[in-house]
Amino acid sequence: MILTSLDESLVAAAQGGSAEAFSRLVERHQQAVRTFLRRACGNWAQADDLAQETFLAAWSRIGRLKTGASVRAWLCGIGYNKHLTAVRSASRDRVREASYQADRDDVIDACSEDKLALEAAMAELPAEQRACVALCLAADFSHAEASEALGLPLGTVKSHISRGRARLLQALGVSDDAS
Amino acid sequence: MTPAEKTGADDRLKTLFALDEPAARDPVFSTEVMARVMRRRFQEDLAFLSGATVAGGAALWAIWPVLQPVLVTLSQGFAPALGVLALGACALVVVGGRARAALGLAS
Numbered sequence: 001m002i003l004t005s006l007d008e009s010l011v012a013a014a015q016g017g018s019a020e021a022f023s024r025l026v027e028r029h030q031q032a033v034r035t036f037l038r039r040a041c042g043n044w045a046q047a048d049d050l051a052q053e054t055f056l057a058a059w060s061r062i063g064r065l066k067t068g069a070s071v072r073a074w075l076c077g078i079g080y081n082k083h084l085t086a087v088r089s090a091s092r093d094r095v096r097e098a099s100y101q102a103d104r105d106d107v108i109d110a111c112s113e114d115k116l117a118l119e120a121a122m123a124e125l126p127a128e129q130r131a132c133v134a135l136c137l138a139a140d141f142s143h144a145e146a147s148e149a150l151g152l153p154l155g156t157v158k159s160h161i162s163r164g165r166a167r168l169l170q171a172l173g174v175s176d177d178a179s
Numbered sequence: 180m181t182p183a184e185k186t187g188a189d190d191r192l193k194t195l196f197a198l199d200e201p202a203a204r205d206p207v208f209s210t211e212v213m214a215r216v217m218r219r220r221f222q223e224d225l226a227f228l229s230g231a232t233v234a235g236g237a238a239l240w241a242i243w244p245v246l247q248p249v250l251v252t253l254s255q256g257f258a259p260a261l262g263v264l265a266l267g268a269c270a271l272v273v274v275g276g277r278a279r280a281a282l283g284l285a286s
Contacts, residue, residue, distance in 0.1 A: 022213075030212075032201065034201045052208075052215060055215075055216070056212070059216045098220055137193065138193065138196035165211065172191070172195075174188050
């Protein structure tokens with residue numbers, strides 16, 4: 001609650017033109033945005049570029065953010081739209097999908113087989129499903145928050161998470177009788 | 180799958196996801212973002228000032244035939260007074276600067 005009110009006061013100050021307040025918002029939400037975009041697009045360098053563009057767009061649009069709205073959901077929504085714009089470029093898309101696993105190998109060299117299996121399974125998920133999984137299973141977003149961030153109906157988000165979760169657990173060799 | 184097993188599976192997923200999370204606060208990332216924000220702000224200011232300058236110049240050019248006779252008339256009347264004011268301002272800057280230096284107030 002206190003963190004939310006801190007966000008609100010920072011947003012109000014940033015809407016008044018305070019670059020310092022905006023800088024604190026960047027500090028507070030950079031991990032959520034970068035993590036989400038890394039999981040959504042797979043390419044870390046591109047994800048960080050998109051995260052920077054996300055905050056740049058947020059600076060321009062901060063005046064449109066409604067009082068009481070979730071800042072991290074709003075930022076992830078901007079990031080997701082930027083990601084989709086990048087995905088629509090067919091050549092970039094092909095390069096990204098082909099290099100998804102290759103890019104990860106350098107970074108997660110020392111990680112377990114489970115981690116590699118999870119990354120491979122994430123790469124195979126459709127973009128929307130991957131985004132829902134990245135927000136709700138990996139980043140503690142509520143379904144409603146993910147729905148707001150991604151601009152998807154709540155039922156669709158729940159369905160994506162259920163299917164995505166089942167596919168990830170299958171890749172890890174865990175049976176999922178609950179789904 | 181029991182609820183306990185389901186929670187366990189979700190925890191396992193979360194643990195694996197957490198392995199490659201970026202740092203909570205990355206000063207390099209923040210600095211790069213704020214540098215881009217400041218650059219954007221500067222460009223916007225520059226664009227606004229350039230536009231205002233061009234608009235002001237165009238307006239001045241448009242009304243110059245009307246404005247010029249008025250300015251000529253006014254300048255003839257106010258020239259002595261403006262000259263005295265300019266000299267006074269110069270003296271104030273020079274003497275004021277010396278006085279501040281003498282008092283050790285000048286940076």
